[in-house]
Amino acid sequence: MYYWYVFNNRELLVLKTAGGDYEVPCTEECPVSGESAVLDVPVGDMICKAVMLKDKADITCGEWIPARRSLDVLSANHASNAFKALEMLDWNSQTLYCGHCGTRQVLKTKISKYCPQCEVETWAKLSPAVIAVICREDEILLVKSKTVRRDCYVLISGFVELGESLEECLHREVKEETGLKIKNIRYFGSQAWPFPRNVMVGYIAEYDSGELCFQEEEIESGGWFRYDALPQIPDRISISRQLIDAWVCEREKIARSH
Ligand SMILES: [Zn+2]
Structure with a gap:
């Protein structure tokens, strides 16, 4: 089972619990379809999943909140993971091609990319x-x-x-x-x-x-x-x-x- 941080642009998919709190989906498979990117997000010893959708999916099980509201409605851990997931999705989309030679880059580790042409590994920048x-x-x-x-x-x-x-x-x-x-x-x-x-x-x-x-x-x-x-x-x-x-x-x- 994974925690899924699903974004549409800068909105995050959350579920309301019976107690009125909010959480993110925790399932084996991606809870929505129509994704443009899925990344593994390392958090301590575990892996969470970050998903960016092409379009806002029709969802019946949850609701969309502005990503910055994560800190308001989710637990501190989930909010922090959501921020990390969003940053990794942004990094992924901004580094599809090598900035030096234009070759399509591949993931080398979960937090670095590699240009096969230049044989150079680069890490996400803040x-x-x-x-x-x-x-x-x-x-x-x-x-x-x-x-x-x-x-x-x-x-x-x-x-x-x-x-x-x-x-x-x-x-x-x-x-x-x-x-x-x-x-x-x-x-x-x-x-x-x-x-x-x-x-x-x-x-x-x-x-x-x-x-x-x-x-x-x-x-x-x-x-x-x-x-x-x-x-x-x-x-x-x-x-x-x-x-x-x-x-x-x-x-x-x-x-x-x-
Ligand atoms: Zn290159």
């Missing part, structure tokens, strides 16, 4: 991005992004460029997007984010100097918000929210100790 709480005493910097279509305030984030360290990237992104300098950067944690194949690396940083001047192409609006008067912020599932919650918790402790 795009690292940094994200940070920027704080100034009781306040935190939050922005509304022009590129993320969500009606909430988010943290400053950006992709690491070639030749950059994570910390250099953070300094650059903050400077470019807000005009500010930051200091005392602390590592917080990281999160796999399969939209499409990223790892988000979270930091807490302090304001150092400068006046807010938002980058027009990226940021719609934003400003400093007190920890006890925050606007609409992301769901609990994202590292963005975990960072904000951790910082709010720190400020509340400081407030209580005074």
Whole structure:
């Protein structure tokens, strides 16, 4: 029996249990037909299956949810597996042919591909991005992004460029997007984010100097918000929210100790 992570584009097939929880299908055979790709996904000692459908199948046994909601409705393990499955499907579809000579590549291991012409093995690549709480005493910097279509305030984030360290990237992104300098950067944690194949690396940083001047192409609006008067912020599932919650918790402790 396998756990099946079945996707249609960025939607995941889930089943509702009698108790009202959600799970993924666990069967010997693929629970749907019309797949464009099936991959083995190694998870610890076991193998799960990732399936990408050509079209949304007519399903009678379950329902489709946006893949990012996996963290809301599935157990932490299944959500993590679903993210991994989605990343592997994306990697598979983006590397059908060798980028050097155009020859069709074959799977060498479950997580690597091989070009028979170049005789080169390549592994799946992730795009690292940094994200940070920027704080100034009781306040935190939050922005509304022009590129993320969500009606909430988010943290400053950006992709690491070639030749950059994570910390250099953070300094650059903050400077470019807000005009500010930051200091005392602390590592917080990281999160796999399969939209499409990223790892988000979270930091807490302090304001150092400068006046807010938002980058027009990226940021719609934003400003400093007190920890006890925050606007609409992301769901609990994202590292963005975990960072904000951790910082709010720190400020509340400081407030209580005074
Ligand atoms: Zn090649």
